[in-house]
Amino acid sequence: MQYGFLKIDIRSPFPTTQCGHSCQVEKLFDYHDPLYARVFSFKDEEHFILHFSMDLLAFDLEHRNELQEYFQGYYNDKKLRVITSTTHTHYANSVRDPEYVKYLCDLLKKETVKIGFREISDVKVSYQKLHTTAVGKSRISGYETDNETLGLIRFCEKDREFFDLLYYNCHPTILQANVPYFSAEYPGYVLRKLEEAYPDRDFSFLQGAAGDISSRFVRDGQDYEALQKLGDALLKDIDQLYKEDPEKKDLILQYKEAEIEFDHEFTPIDLSKIRSDLSERELETIRLGQIERAKLEKKNNAIFGSPIQKAIISALDLNAVKLIFFPNEIFSAYMDYIDLNKELLVSYSNGYGPYVLPIGFKYITYEMFTDTLTQGSKKRIISTLQNI
Numbered sequence: 020m021q022y023g024f025l026k027i028d029i030r031s032p033f034p035t036t037q038c039g040h041s042c043q044v045e046k047l048f049d050y051h052d053p054l055y056a057r058v059f060s061f062k063d064e065e066h067f068i069l070h071f072s073m074d075l076l077a078f079d080l081e082h083r084n085e086l087q088e089y090f091q092g093y094y095n096d097k098k099l100r101v102i103t104s105t106t107h108t109h110y111a112n113s114v115r116d117p118e119y120v121k122y123l124c125d126l127l128k129k130e131t132v133k134i135g136f137r138e139i140s141d142v143k144v145s146y147q148k149l150h151t152t153a154v155g156k157s158r159i160s161g162y163e164t165d166n167e168t169l170g171l172i173r174f175c176e177k178d179r180e181f182f183d184l185l186y187y188n189c190h191p192t193i194l195q196a197n198v199p200y201f202s203a204e205y206p207g208y209v210l211r212k213l214e215e216a217y218p219d220r221d222f223s224f225l226q227g228a229a230g231d232i233s234s235r236f237v238r239d240g241q242d243y244e245a246l247q248k249l250g251d252a253l254l255k256d257i258d259q260l261y262k263e264d265p266e267k268k269d270l271i272l273q274y275k276e277a278e279i280e281f282d283h284e285f286t287p288i289d290l291s292k293i294r295s296d297l298s299e300r301e302l303e304t305i306r307l308g309q310i311e312r313a314k315l316e317k318k319n320n321a322i323f324g325s326p327i328q329k330a331i332i333s334a335l336d337l338n339a340v341k342l343i344f345f346p347n348e349i350f351s352a353y354m355d356y357i358d359l360n361k362e363l364l365v366s367y368s369n370g371y372g373p374y375v376l377p378i379g380f381k382y383i384t385y386e387m388f389t390d391t392l393t394q395g396s397k398k399r400i401i402s403t404l405q406n407i
Contacts, residue, residue: 020061020062020063020138020139020140020142020270020272021060021061021062021063021136021137021138021139022059022060022061022136022137022139022142022174022181022182023058023059023060023134023135023136023137024057024058024059024060024134024182024221024223025057025058025130025131025133025134025135026055026056026057026058027055027056027057027058027126027127027130027131028053028054028055029054029055029056029073029074029075029112029123029126029127030050030053030054030112030201031048031112031119031122032122033048033118033119034046034047034048035047035112035113035116035118035119036113036116037109037110037111037112037113037201038075038076038077038109038111038112038113038114038115038116039076039107039108039109039110039111039192039196040109040196040197041307041310042196042197043109043113043196043197045199047199047200047201049199049200049201050200050201050202051198051200051201051202051243052202052203052207052208052211053074053203053207054074054075054108054111054112054201054203054207055073055074055203055207056071056072056073056074056127057071057072057073057210057221057222057223057224058070058071058072058131058134059072059182059184059221059223060134060136061270061272062136063272065098065272066098066100066272066273066274067094067096067098067099067100068099068100068102068272068274068335069086069090069099069100069101069102069131070101070102070103070104070223070335071086071101071102071103071104071127071131072104072105072106072223072224072225073103073104073105073106074105074106074108074111074203074206074207075105075106075107075108075111075112075114076105076107076108076109076111076113076114076367076371077105077107077114077367077370077371078103078104078105078114078367078370078371079114079370079371080330080331080346080369080370080371082103082120082124083101083102083103083331083369083370085124086101086103086124086127086128087099087100087101089128090128090131090132093128093132100274100276100333102333102335102344102368102369103368103369104225104226104344104365104367104368104369105226105367105368105371106191106203106204106206106207106224106226106367107190107191107226107229107366107367108191108202108203108204108206108207109190109191109192109194109196109204110191110194110198110200110201110202110203110204111201111202111203112201139176139181140176140177141176141177142174142175142176142269142270143174143175143176143267143268143269143270144172144173144174144175144267144268144269144270144337144338144339144340145172145173145175145265145266145267145268145339146170146171146172146173146265146337146339146340146361147170147171147173147260147263147265148168148169148170148171148359148360148363149168149169149256149259149260150165150166150167150168150169151167151168151169151253151256152167152237153169153237153249153252153253153255153256154187154189154193154205154234154237154249154250154252154253155167155189155190155229155232155233155234155235155237156232156236156237157231157232157236158190158231158232158233158235158236159231159301159382159384159386160294160296160297160298160301161294161296161382162231162382164231164232164351164352166188166228166232166351166352166354166355166359167188167189167232167351168186168187168188168227168354168359168363169185169186169187169253169256169257169260170185170186170187170225170227170340170363171183171184171185171186171257171260171261172184172185172186172337172339172340173265174270175267180217180220181219181220181221182220182221182222182223183213183217183220183221183222184222184223184224184225185206185209185210185213185222185223185224185225185257186224186225186227186363186365187206187224187226187227187253188226188227188228188229188232188351188354188364188366189205189227189229189232189233189234190229190232190233190234191203191204191205191206191226192204192233192234193205193234193238193241193245193246193249194241194242194243194246195241195242202243202246204246205246205249205250205253206224206226208246208247208250209224209250209253209254209257210222210223210224212250212251212254213254213257225342225363225365226365226366226367227351227354227363227364227365227366228345228349228350228351228353228354228364228366229348229351229366230347230348230349230350230351230366230374230375230376230386231350231351231352231386232351234249235300237249266339267339268338268339269338270337270338270339271336271337271338272335272336272337273334273335273336273338274333274334274335274336275333275334275336275407276331276332276333276334277331277332277333277403277407278329278330278331278332279329279330279332279396279399279400279403280328280329280396280399281326281327281328281329281330281372281392281396282392282393282395282396283326283391283392283393283396284391284393285312285315285316285391288312288383288387288388289383290383292381292383293305293383294382294383301384301385304384304385305383305384305385305388307385308384308385308386308387308388308389309388311388311389312388312389315373315389315391326373326391327346327347327370327372330345330346330347330369330370330372331346331369331370332344332345332346332369332400332403332404332407333368333369333407334407339361340361340362340363341361341362341363342362342363342365343357343362343363343364343365343404343407344365344368344369345364345365345366345368345400345404346366346367346368346369346370346371346372347366347371347372347373347374347375348366348367348372348373348374348375348386349364349366349374349375349400350374350375350376350377350380350386352377353375353377353400353401353404356401356404356405357404357405364404373389373390373391374386374387374389374390375390375392375397375400376390377397378394378397378398
């Protein structure tokens with residue numbers, strides 16, 4: 020087997036807006052911290068995996084397909100599969116800026132081929148998980164979940180740890196929406212601290228099913244100091260996992276991919292059911308949700324675009340744990356349909372789509388206005404998650 024890892028600085032060389040909040044309309048050129056694409060690759064006789072974890076809000080399916088076609092040609096290898104994921108930071112360069120997206124795709128093609136592969140043998144992988152609300156929990160008043168999950172996947176070669184893959188499912192929206200700079204938010208901060216503590220290892224990050232989870236009811240501020248405080252709390256949990264001695268299994272690669280069709284309906288939302296105990300921020304987002312829904316109905320939504328018609332769901336089984344990649348902002352309740360002892364659900368991967376609420380969800384929230392999937396579509400999602 021061969022392994023490769025690369026960090027690519029993806030900061031724009033020209034001003035762009037941020038992407039993630041409706042108020043982000045000013046073009047900026049100040050970076051509080053770097054934005055990266057972290058690329059890891061494993062390949063053996065049957066598999067060639069290139070995974071991109073990017074400090075972006077999203078990365079569309081058409082561009083993932085573009086990268087896959089390019090690298091299949093470059094390496095002359097049709098079995099190569101590209102998996103694109105984003106940390107979903109709301110303070111990165113805008114992926115709705117066509118000039119930046121072209122720059123980004125060209126950069127990824129040019130730099131990724133510089134990845135240095137090395138032979139590895141006797142590779143073991145371990146998986147640990149921990150329930151923690153160190154950074155976030157349900158951001159919806161009255162609606163709770165116990166699926167806030169920290170995952171740590173560790174790769175060792177002959178007992179030498181060389182790569183760690185971190186998983187957490189919480190929106191990177193600790194900062195105020197109108198901060199005048201770009202930032203990789205808490206995922207970037209946590210990764211930077213881990214790289215400083217363990218300079219002989221590579222690190223990457225997977226954003227989980229965070230549709231309903233943010234720092235709204237956890238943070239005590241929305242500046243970078245508050246971000247550091249929550250990031251440090253998560254680092255303590257990670258350190259707890261490092262002190263454990265998990266079961267190690269042989270690294271065995273298996274990859275599957277499934278395409279599912281989405282059906283949509285614009286069911287009227289009864290606004291009389293809005294809860295009386297909502298915060299002003301929640302009421303504000305409901306008003307914004309009504310605006311976004313009107314745009315979706317006209318199929319000219321600048322953030323979400325037209326309702327997506329299909330999704331690519333892929334699964335990368337590492338033997339110790341299976342990673343299931345899904346494009347939408349899916350609610351953490353869908354983690355109930357997989358076995359968290361051996362599977363993790365990764366969002367914002369291989370494309371991007373609006374929220375996917377649980378079937379029968381009753382709370383009037385911002386997320387409800389952009390979820391137009393039919394019950395049948397959601398059942399297909401559940402079936403695919405369970406069987407891929």
